Amino acid sequence: MMNVILDYLLSLPSDIIFADISFTIMLIATVYFLTKYAKWKWLWSWITSTDHKKIGIMYLFVSFLFFIRAGIEALLIRMQLAFPNNEFWVFQGERFNQLTSTHGTVMIFLVATPLLIGLMNVIVPLQIGARDVAFPFMNSLSLWLFISGGILINASFVAGGSPNAGWTTYAPLASKEFTPGPGNSYYPIGLQVAGLGTIMGGINFIVTIIKMRAPGMRFMRMPLSTWSMFITSILIVYAFSALAVALLLLTFERLFGTVILSASEGNPLIWQHLFWIFGHPEVYIIALPAFGIFSDVISVFSKRKLFGYPSMVFAIILIGFLGFMVWVHHMFTVGLNTNITIFFALTTMLIAVPTGIKIFNWLFTMRGGRIRFDTPMLYALGFIFTFVIGGVTGVMLGTVPADYQYHDSYFVVAHLHYVIIGATIFGVFSGVYYWWPKMFGKKLNETLGKWNFWTFGIGFHITFFPMHVMGLMGMPRRVFTYPEGDGLGFLNFISTCGAFMMGIGVLFFMINIYITTRYTKKRVLNDPWFSRGRTLEWTIPSPPPAYNFARLPEVKSREPLWDAYERGNKNINFIGEYEDIHLPNSTSLPFFMGIGFLIASFGFVFEIWPVALSGMLIVFLMMSIRSFQQKNGIHLPKEKVRVQDMRGED
Amino acid sequence: MTFRYALFVIVIISASGCSNIAVLNPKGSEAQSELNLLYLSLALMSIVLLVVFTLFTRFLMKYRELPGQENDFPTQVNGNKKLEITWVVIPIAILTILAVPTFATTYQLDNKTEIVREPLEINVTAQQYKWKFHYPEHDITLENEVKLPVDRPVVFTLHSKDVIHSFWLPQLGGKKDVLPNQVNKLTLTPLETGVYDGKCAELCGANHALMTFDTTVIEQEAFNQWTRVADIQED
Structure with a gap:
């Protein structure tokens, strides 16, 4: 028996053995440390938590793990491409396609989106003066569906092969005829599970923002972060529904042999349309919250009111709306009717207008202010610099005939990384540095933060700027090799160096977290940013109590805290008496539903129906338990709230 | 310093040969008309980049918080209608300049199959x-x-x-x-x-x-x- 297992293991390619070994070591280490420091109970309290702040932190943590994994994939890709005709390890042909496909899929679906949802979870209730989200149970379920879909896509590498038809997974390459292995089944099934969670999250935040704002927090008084996350939630509900349909079609195509996306009886372009009807709004789903974060950060660190607040809100809404009308610009070379192409080129160019409004409003927010260069602000400034370049190449891509040249070349790779890293990843870094004190009560180390920003930022430009030129040299995207003598080798080598520099930047970030958590003793006050915060989250202790607001805040303007400071007060006024506070029960059901979905998904991927069925049974069992449960939450007595609140004010 | 470094890189890249950059070195009439649009859009977008980066650097230099200003409350403004209208109108003008030749060339290229003799x-x-x-x-x-x-x-x-x-x-x-x-x-x-x-x-x-x-x-x-x-x- 041992011999059989050993033989099987030795028959695996070296990269999978390596992945298996490192995974086993990490698992053992985690179990060891959890046991050694007796943290299992602590872990369980997090897993079963329905507190939006804890769920947000878990979202951030898990997506950061995925970020590291997909980042390592990026480094492997860059190593294979460092030299012409290179043969690095096993990453040629098939394996290279697996690398690029999972890098893209993980980064978009399991890093960019959930990182922002994590920040949304932490911030939105605090900014609107609410005690939790509208549906705490559903919130936890969203998290566990995301984790379970994420595990599925991440495990594919060692269990049967990863998706290998690109992150866009175009049919008919993704159909069983051309990629028979389980790899491309992981993609639709894993994303379906994660996507369900995302849709629930979207609904949750729409309801939260509409129904749970504090007294006086009118729509036109909401901070820009909340506004952008509100619009994003609406986009999520519409866009991810389109994705769900597309994924369902692909799943049916692969598992049950339908022919809707096939070339012979069906039409593979159906997939492209559905995918991009989701895919382009997705760009704004991950960009808009970042815009919101930057609006808050730039305003706080310039000590100026946001310039042109109404036009900023209007621009977000317009971008969200137009975002649904530009999807065909991903398909200009497909051979559609010219009139259609022209229409979508026009809408694509139009979207530059609201984006321009935002850029200039940010610039003029800084004018006349007192600009400070703390790490959140550095990331915001880096964003303006980077995103303008990305936006400009976006307009260039919108000029159809020129796009015939750029399309599917490294020019597009450069553009999309300028936009997504420039907005989303910079935005998340900025937001994490900005709200870290609120989440954990300690400020991240500024020196390391600056090292983190400069290495990551400069590395980013060294990596991706040359890619514009590579694209114009005629290098198509998703190629694992290129011939010598085109001058491509030099640029690719520079790009690879830059990628490693970005990696060092991320290491600085991790070191920063470790050092801050381990060695910083100083706990921060309500408002750690030189007492010039503007919005509600800085009026409560850091980290906030489970119920956030002991008494409800009184909102009379857009920036209540700043106004209080200007009047010489230390904090805003809270209204009303202390009252018993209702808190949701913690629950393990979402966790087990996630496990149910995970088992079912493995069953579907490998088409072992009993496994799929038993997984779904677990899910339905949990749902029925939930239906008959009589847990209506717990009430925190007002006396306790009052005592805690008084202690917080010292 | 940074500027000199950037200049150096640009010179190296252009010296290593625009001739290597296929799209910038067209040998066919279609590639030529696509390249013309590339240059037009690049020129228009350079204006945008120039304006944004100038304002960006200027504001950052001029409005840094100096020692001793930490406890100030700078004056707060809500916005400025005229300015905000400006940066709606000018981009639309720029986009129009870009859109017209774009659309013309698109129709021309897409319908070429029927026209050529x-x-x-x-x-x-x-x-x-x-x-x-x-x-x-x-x-x-x-x-x-x-x-x-x-x-x-x-x-x-x-x-x-x-x-x-x-x-x-x-x-x-x-x-x-x-x-x-x-x-x-x-x-x-x-x-x-x-x-x-x-x-x-x-x-x-x-x-x-x-x-x-x-x-x-x-x-x-x-x-x-x-x-x-x-x-x-x-x-």
């Missing part, structure tokens, strides 16, 4: 990792290479046998997808003789990177000669 017809069949070129007029078939006469429009009729590919000859013109369920046409007009790289631009499987072809553009006379010889050899 006496084009050379070539049927292109893409199949995982190889290109087949069939000249119906001469009944010649080539694999992974294609010969074209200079100064004569060529209409490529594109079709795929399996998955989606994309036909790209950067120096002669932009790409067109090769679909299994639909026939696409692409017109290219080579203006100079030479050998140009052709490639597949849409991920089509394991050896997508190796799915390339050589394009040789030769004088019309030489081309006619070649068709006669090749036709005889094939029989």
Whole structure:
């Protein structure tokens, strides 16, 4: 028996053995440390938590793990491409396609989106003066569906092969005829599970923002972060529904042999349309919250009111709306009717207008202010610099005939990384540095933060700027090799160096977290940013109590805290008496539903129906338990709230 | 310092040869009109970049918080209607300047197939990792290479046998997808003789990177000669 297992293991390619070994070591280490420091109970309290702040932190943590994994994939890709005709390890042909496909899929679906949802979870209730989200149970379920879909896509590498038809997974390459292995089944099934969670999250935040704002927090008084996350939630509900349909079609195509996306009886372009009807709004789903974060950060660190607040809100809404009308610009070379192409080129160019409004409003927010260069602000400034370049190449891509040249070349790779890293990843870094004190009560180390920003930022430009030129040299995207003598080798080598520099930047970030958590003793006050915060989250202790607001805040303007400071007060006024506070029960059901979905998904991927069925049974069992449960939450007595609140004010 | 470094990099890149940069060195009329749009959009966008970066650097230098200002409350403004209207109107103007030639060229390029006179017809069949070129007029078939006469429009009729590919000859013109369920046409007009790289631009499987072809553009006379010889050899 041992011999059989050993033989099987030795028959695996070296990269999978390596992945298996490192995974086993990490698992053992985690179990060891959890046991050694007796943290299992602590872990369980997090897993079963329905507190939006804890769920947000878990979202951030898990997506950061995925970020590291997909980042390592990026480094492997860059190593294979460092030299012409290179043969690095096993990453040629098939394996290279697996690398690029999972890098893209993980980064978009399991890093960019959930990182922002994590920040949304932490911030939105605090900014609107609410005690939790509208549906705490559903919130936890969203998290566990995301984790379970994420595990599925991440495990594919060692269990049967990863998706290998690109992150866009175009049919008919993704159909069983051309990629028979389980790899491309992981993609639709894993994303379906994660996507369900995302849709629930979207609904949750729409309801939260509409129904749970504090007294006086009118729509036109909401901070820009909340506004952008509100619009994003609406986009999520519409866009991810389109994705769900597309994924369902692909799943049916692969598992049950339908022919809707096939070339012979069906039409593979159906997939492209559905995918991009989701895919382009997705760009704004991950960009808009970042815009919101930057609006808050730039305003706080310039000590100026946001310039042109109404036009900023209007621009977000317009971008969200137009975002649904530009999807065909991903398909200009497909051979559609010219009139259609022209229409979508026009809408694509139009979207530059609201984006321009935002850029200039940010610039003029800084004018006349007192600009400070703390790490959140550095990331915001880096964003303006980077995103303008990305936006400009976006307009260039919108000029159809020129796009015939750029399309599917490294020019597009450069553009999309300028936009997504420039907005989303910079935005998340900025937001994490900005709200870290609120989440954990300690400020991240500024020196390391600056090292983190400069290495990551400069590395980013060294990596991706040359890619514009590579694209114009005629290098198509998703190629694992290129011939010598085109001058491509030099640029690719520079790009690879830059990628490693970005990696060092991320290491600085991790070191920063470790050092801050381990060695910083100083706990921060309500408002750690030189007492010039503007919005509600800085009026409560850091980290906030489970119920956030002991008494409800009184909102009379857009920036209540700043106004209080200007009047010489230390904090805003809270209204009303202390009252018993209702808190949701913690629950393990979402966790087990996630496990149910995970088992079912493995069953579907490998088409072992009993496994799929038993997984779904677990899910339905949990749902029925939930239906008959009589847990209506717990009430925190007002006396306790009052005592805690008084202690917080010292 | 940074500026000098940037300048150095730009010089190195341009010295290492714009001639290497296929798209900037077109050898066909379609590639030329696409390049013109690239330059137009780049020029317009440079204006945008210049304005933004100037304001950006100026504001950052001028409005830094100086020591001693930490506890200030700078005056707060809500906005400025005139300024905000300016940065709606000017971008729209810039986009209009860009949009008109864009749309004109798009119609021109997309409809070229119907307009060109006496084009050379070539049927292109893409199949995982190889290109087949069939000249119906001469009944010649080539694999992974294609010969074209200079100064004569060529209409490529594109079709795929399996998955989606994309036909790209950067120096002669932009790409067109090769679909299994639909026939696409692409017109290219080579203006100079030479050998140009052709490639597949849409991920089509394991050896997508190796799915390339050589394009040789030769004088019309030489081309006619070649068709006669090749036709005889094939029989």
